[in-house]
Structure formats: C-alpha cells, structure tokens
Amino acid sequence: MSDEPLLRVEGLKKHYRVTKGVLFSRTLGHVKAVDGVSFTLRAGETVGLVGESGCGKTTTSKLILNLEAPTEGEVLLDGKPIHDLDGAELIAFRAKVQAVFQDPWSSLNPRMTVGRTIAESLIVNGWTQERIKARVSDLLVQVGLRAEQATQYPHEFSGGQRQRIALAAALASHPKLIVLDEPISALDVSIRAQMMNLLKDIQAEQNVAYLLVAHDLATVRHMADHTVVMYLGKIVEQGPTESLFRDVRHPYTKALFSAVLEARPGAAADEIELKGEVPSPLNPPGGCRFHPRCPFAFDRCSHDEPDLREVSPGHNVACHLYDAVETGKTSDAVRATSPAS
Amino acid sequence: MQRLPWIPILIILTIFAMAIFAPLLAPHDPIDQTLKDKLLPPFWFEGGSTKYILGTDAFGRDILSRLIYGARVSLLVALLALTVGGGVGLTIGIVAGYLGGTIETILMRLVDAAFTFPAILFALLLSVTLGQGLGTLVIAISLLLWASFARIIRGEVLALKQRDFVALAKVRGCSTLRIMATHILPNVLNTFLVLVTLNIGVVIIAEASLSFLGAGIPPPTPTWGLMVSEGRGRIADAWWVALIPGIAITLLVLSVNLFGDWLRDRLDPRLRQL
Numbered sequence: 197m198s199d200e201p202l203l204r205v206e207g208l209k210k211h212y213r214v215t216k217g218v219l220f221s222r223t224l225g226h227v228k229a230v231d232g233v234s235f236t237l238r239a240g241e242t243v244g245l246v247g248e249s250g251c252g253k254t255t256t257s258k259l260i261l262n263l264e265a266p267t268e269g270e271v272l273l274d275g276k277p278i279h280d281l282d283g284a285e286l287i288a289f290r291a292k293v294q295a296v297f298q299d300p301w302s303s304l305n306p307r308m309t310v311g312r313t314i315a316e317s318l319i320v321n322g323w324t325q326e327r328i329k330a331r332v333s334d335l336l337v338q339v340g341l342r343a344e345q346a347t348q349y350p351h352e353f354s355g356g357q358r359q360r361i362a363l364a365a366a367l368a369s370h371p372k373l374i375v376l377d378e379p380i381s382a383l384d385v386s387i388r389a390q391m392m393n394l395l396k397d398i399q400a401e402q403n404v405a406y407l408l409v410a411h412d413l414a415t416v417r418h419m420a421d422h423t424v425v426m427y428l429g430k431i432v433e434q435g436p437t438e439s440l441f442r443d444v445r446h447p448y449t450k451a452l453f454s455a456v457l458e459a460r461p462g463a464a465a466d467e468i469e470l471k472g473e474v475p476s477p478l479n480p481p482g483g484c485r486f487h488p489r490c491p492f493a494f495d496r497c498s499h500d501e502p503d504l505r506e507v508s509p510g511h512n513v514a515c516h517l518y519d520a521v522e523t524g525k526t527s528d529a530v531r532a533t534s535p536a537s
Numbered sequence: 538m539q540r541l542p543w544i545p546i547l548i549i550l551t552i553f554a555m556a557i558f559a560p561l562l563a564p565h566d567p568i569d570q571t572l573k574d575k576l577l578p579p580f581w582f583e584g585g586s587t588k589y590i591l592g593t594d595a596f597g598r599d600i601l602s603r604l605i606y607g608a609r610v611s612l613l614v615a616l617l618a619l620t621v622g623g624g625v626g627l628t629i630g631i632v633a634g635y636l637g638g639t640i641e642t643i644l645m646r647l648v649d650a651a652f653t654f655p656a657i658l659f660a661l662l663l664s665v666t667l668g669q670g671l672g673t674l675v676i677a678i679s680l681l682l683w684a685s686f687a688r689i690i691r692g693e694v695l696a697l698k699q700r701d702f703v704a705l706a707k708v709r710g711c712s713t714l715r716i717m718a719t720h721i722l723p724n725v726l727n728t729f730l731v732l733v734t735l736n737i738g739v740v741i742i743a744e745a746s747l748s749f750l751g752a753g754i755p756p757p758t759p760t761w762g763l764m765v766s767e768g769r770g771r772i773a774d775a776w777w778v779a780l781i782p783g784i785a786i787t788l789l790v791l792s793v794n795l796f797g798d799w800l801r802d803r804l805d806p807r808l809r810q811l
Contacts, residue, residue: 261708290710303701307723313702317709365709 200275201236202372202405208233208269210255214478227477229255231429239372240403244420244437246410250474252429253409257375260407261295291321294366298378300358304350310361311346317369335364339394356387360394367398377409392418413456417441425449428477428485431504435511445513447490484516492517542799545792552789556608565599567606568757572597576775594767594778603759604785610760614674615740619733622679626686627729633687634694635717645691651684657746664752674753678743686732693725727801734797738790761786
C-alpha cells in the first residue's frame with residue numbers, strides 16, 4: 197500500500213453563523229459544528245466516527261461528500277483537495293465518493309424506478325443504455341435483490357430492501373469511498389446484521405473504503421478498522437478499533453462505553469454516568485470542552501485545551517490526564533476506571 | 538383506488554367535442570339575431586319552441602348555438618392561460634425554492650408584488666394598450682395566476698429539498714438543472730395538477746368578468762362568461778339566459794375537479810394498484 201492515504205482530512209472546521217433579524221441582521225456568534233478535525237482513511241479500510249447527537253459527525257461527513265464547503269481546513273482525496281474541484285473534475289470526484297444515508301424512506305425518489313435511481317451516477321457519467329442496464333442488473337443481484345425489480349418503485353420495498361437499493365446506487369460508479377451515515381440504525385434489529393455483513397462482503401470484494409458514521413459502538417466494533425470519537429466538534433480519542441476498544445482512555449469515551457448495556461448484568465463495575473446535557477456548540481466551554489461533565493476534571497482542564505497525544509501506537513487521546521504519561525507518572529484515577537477487555 | 542370517473546370524463550369530452558365540432562353541431566348561427574323570437578324559454582316550457590331547444594336571449598340569438606361556440610373560447614382561454622400562467626409559476630416556484638438565497642428573495646418579493654396588484658385593473662390597462670382580444674385575455678389571466686402557483690410550488694420544493702434523495706442526487710454527480718428536472722419537478726407535479734384543476738374555475742370566471750367589463754373577447758363572439766353576464770340583468774323574468782351557461786360552467790369545473798382528483802391519485806405511485 198502506498199504511503200498516501202485515500203482520504204486525508206486536515207484541520208477541518210465548519211462554523212455556522214448565527215444571526216438575528218432579517219433586514220439588518222447581526223451575528224450573534226458561530227456554531228462550531230466541526231472544529232479542527234484531522235484523520236486519514238486508507239483504501240479498503242473502514243473508519244468509524246462515533247459520538248452523541250450534535251457532535252459534528254454528520255457535518256464532517258457532509259464536508260467529505262463536498263455537499264458543504266469548510267470554513268477552514270482541507271479534505272484531500274488521493275492527495276487532491278476536493279473543495280475547489282469543478283466541471284469534469286467534480287464529476288470524477290463524485291464518481292469516486294458515494295454515500296448511503298440513514299433514512300431509507302427519504303433516500304429514494306418516490307417517483308423514480310429503482311433501476312433509474314441506481315443508474316443515476318452512470319447516466320451522469322455518460323454510460324450507454326445497454327451497459328447501464330447490465331450494470332443495474334448486476335448491482336441488484338449483488339445486494340440480494342432480483343434484476344427484474346429494477347422497474348419497480350421504492351414504495352414496493354421494505355426498509356431493509358430500500359437500504360440495499362441505496363447501497364446498490366452508491367456502488368454503481370465503482371467508488372473508492374462510501375460515506376455510511378448511520379446506515380443501519382433505522383433498520384429493524386433483525387436485519388441489521390444482514391446489512392452489516394453485506395457491507396463487509398462488498399468491501400472484501402471491491403476494496404472500497406468506508407467512513408462509518410454511527411452512534412452505536414457495537415456496529416463500529418464489528419465494522420471499523422480505526423475508530424474516531426468526537427465530542428462537540430473535536431476529536432477526543434482515535435486509534436485502531438481493537439486497541440481503542442481494549443484500552444479506552446478518554447473519560448468521554450469511557451462514558452460512552454459504560455452507556456452500552458452489558459450482555460452480562462453486573463459485569464460493568466466501574467460505570468461513568470454523565471450528568472447534564474451536551475453544552476451548546478454556540479458557546480462551548482473554555483479549556484477542554486468536556487470538562488464541565490468530566491468526573492476527573494481538574495484545574496488545568498478549565499483553561500487549557502488539550503491536544504491529541506499518542507498514548508500507544510496509533511492511539512491518540514486529547515486529555516490532560518495523559519499529560520502525565522509523558523513525564524512518566526500514571527494517573528491512578530484513570531487506570532482504576534479502565535474497563536477490563 | 539377510485540374507479541375511473543366516467544361521468545366527469547364524458548362531460549369533459551362532450552364539451553371538448555362541442556368546441557371542436559361547433560360549426561357542425563350548432564343549429565343556428567350564434568350571432569344571428571332574430572328579434573321577433575327574443576327571450577324564448579327552452580322548448581319544454583310554455584311558449585318554448587323546438588326551433589330553439591334551449592331558448593333565446595334578449596337579441597333572439599339561439600342559446601344552444603352560443604353555448605356550443607362559447608365552449609371554444611372558454612376552453613381555449615383556460616388552456617392557454619393555465620399553460621402560460623401555470624408554467625411560469627411552476628418554473629419560478631421550483632427555481633426560487635431549490636436555489637434559495639438572493640434569487641429566492643427577489644422572486645418571492647415579485648410574487649408578493651403580483652398579489653398586491655389589482656389584476657382586473659391591469660387587464661383593463663392591457664386591453665386599452667394592446668387592444669381587446671384573445672392574447673390580451675390570456676396575458677391578463679396569466680398575470681393573475683402565476684403568483685399563487687409560484688408560492689405554493691415553492692413551499693412544496695422547500696420541503697422536498699430537505700429529503701435525502703436530493704442530497705444523494707448531488708452526491709451521484711447530478712447538476713442543479715438535472716436535480717430540478719428529474720427529482721424536484723416530478724415530485725411537485727401532483728400539486729401542480731391539482732392547482733390546474735382548481736384554477737380552471739378561476740380562469741373561466743376571470744374570463745367572464747373581463748369579458749363583462751369589456752376587456753375580454755369583444756361581443757358578439759359568444760363566451761360562457763359573457764353569456765352569464767348578459768343574462769344577469771334578466772334573471773327574474775328570463776332566468777335561462779344566465780342559468781344555462783352557468784350550469785355549463787359548473788358542470789365543466791366540477792368535472793375537471795373530479796377528474797383532477799382521480800388523476801392525482803393515479804399519478805401517485807404509492808396509491809397505484811398493481
């Protein structure tokens with residue numbers, strides 16, 4: 197594998213201006229939906245992006261899909277910045293980066309046959325009718341539907357089938373990256389595993405990379421090679437999924453993990469329960485953004501913003517508790533709450 | 538799923554046939570005055586004659602013949618005005634709703650301006666400057682219609698563009714024009730169709746009002762609206778002069794509405810039975 201990753205996100209920021217008044221509007225402030233996010237994604241790999249609602253996961257995915265322009269920072273695909281593409285280059289980019297969204301009821305045009313929806317990116321790229329027809333049939337079979345269902349309309353399918361149609365449409369142009377924004381959370385529990393396995397099979401066959409946006413940790417653990425945890429527009433912890441799940445470091449990530457119901461009741465002894473709401477991103481707390489809700493917060497957390505630092509190979513945490521690691525001391529409080537793997 | 542609305546379709550077809558084959562169907566010349574036969578009631582009433590099946594008006598003109606010829610003008614005006622006014626409104630609604638921003642602000646302020654403008658007054662102005670006739674009438678009624686079409690369609694588009702399939706179309710590489718044509722337009726067509734059927738009545742009434750004021754088709758050319766207006770003053774003693782074209786308008790508007798309802802359901806793939 198070459199050194200240049202497929203996708204490189206560098207210092208990505210998206211701030212939304214909040215205004216008051218219609219004619220003589222004044223700026224009240226900026227919602228910092230995404231505030232300095234950097235990560236990379238290699239070809240054929242899956243990165244899981246987790247965090248609670250409003251942490252900037254979806255905004256990040258919209259920026260990567262080039263549906264919105266960033267306030268600052270860059271997204272590079274194969275080393276090329278994506279936000280100043282236009283014309284033929286933009287169409288070429290669109291063919292390489294595709295998406296599947298959460299709601300299967302809203303992601304298919306009700307007035308378009310399923311075949312036409314799947315063919316959309318091929319039509320844009322100027323394929324001939326016969327090639328399109330063959331490709332659509334292949335894709336339908338690949339996602340577990342029948343080729344002759346191409347002439348049917350979305351309302352004739354169930355939620356799970358619709359999501360597979362959405363996946364077929366995303367796969368049509370042989371993309372290198374598919375952004376999966378909560379691809380299974382709207383599905384019945386009974387068909388989630390089916391969908392996840394389908395996604396993994398397709399990845400194994402076609403070497404497509406996934407950016408998996410999710411709030412469900414089990415999904416991420418099952419799917420992702422690398423996990424990124426976001427809180428209020430910033431990355432608080434990231435690392436290889438296996439090592440991150442084995443050795444959770446950031447107090448916020450720990451809280452996320454302890455919110456997951458254990459298969460064995462009583463097994464989770466050291467639970468961290470978060471109090472209060474996520475602070476408004478319009479006016480985020482100074483210092484570490486997590487400090488008002490963090491059970492381990494100390495003085496420094498309220499005025500000094502922590503940077504990501506490596507705690508084990510590839511595993512980065514943005515937390516002052518690990519400043520000590522560098523100087524050789526280990527924080528007892530943190531060690532004590534590390535969940536047993 | 539509703540059954541095919543046979544009766545409305547039959548009525549609409551009959552009226553269309555009347556318009557197309559008017560010279561073959563009309564028993565008399567619609568503008569030929571026979572003053573000795575004026576204000577005769579329909580034939581089944583006392584004093585009526587089978588020579589004038591639906592009676593005659595104040596100038597002794599055959600009402601049936603005028604009704605048949607009048608269908609031509611009324612349908613033509615409705616068709617043209619709805620195509621022009623509705624089409625302009627649909628386009629502006631889609632463009633304003635989908636593009637948003639400054640373009641939307643400008644277009645929607647134009648719509649507001651159009652609503653405040655007295656359409657009848659403008660029509661009178663047009664008939665003075667352009668002269669009376671079909672063209673003036675169509676322009677005047679289109680100006681009356683486009684704003685309400687634009688406003689309703691825009692609202693629909695605003696809701697529609699939040700749906701994921703619109704964002705996904707962009708991800709697939711569709712241009713703005715393609716998204717508006719293949720994703721937005723087909724999804725507002727229902728609303729458009731319902732608006733068209735609801736506005737046929739408005740157009741026919743508008744045509745009648747304008748003709749009455751002398752800004753429409755100049756007499757003696759018969760139009761349904763004009764016939765109602767002419768009979769209005771004699772409603773007490775010669776009710777048929779106004780009532781018969783009135784019934785014709787009601788039947789047409791009602792039939793088109795019923796047909797429109799059926800068509801709306803038929804075009805909605807969710808309600809289509811397979």
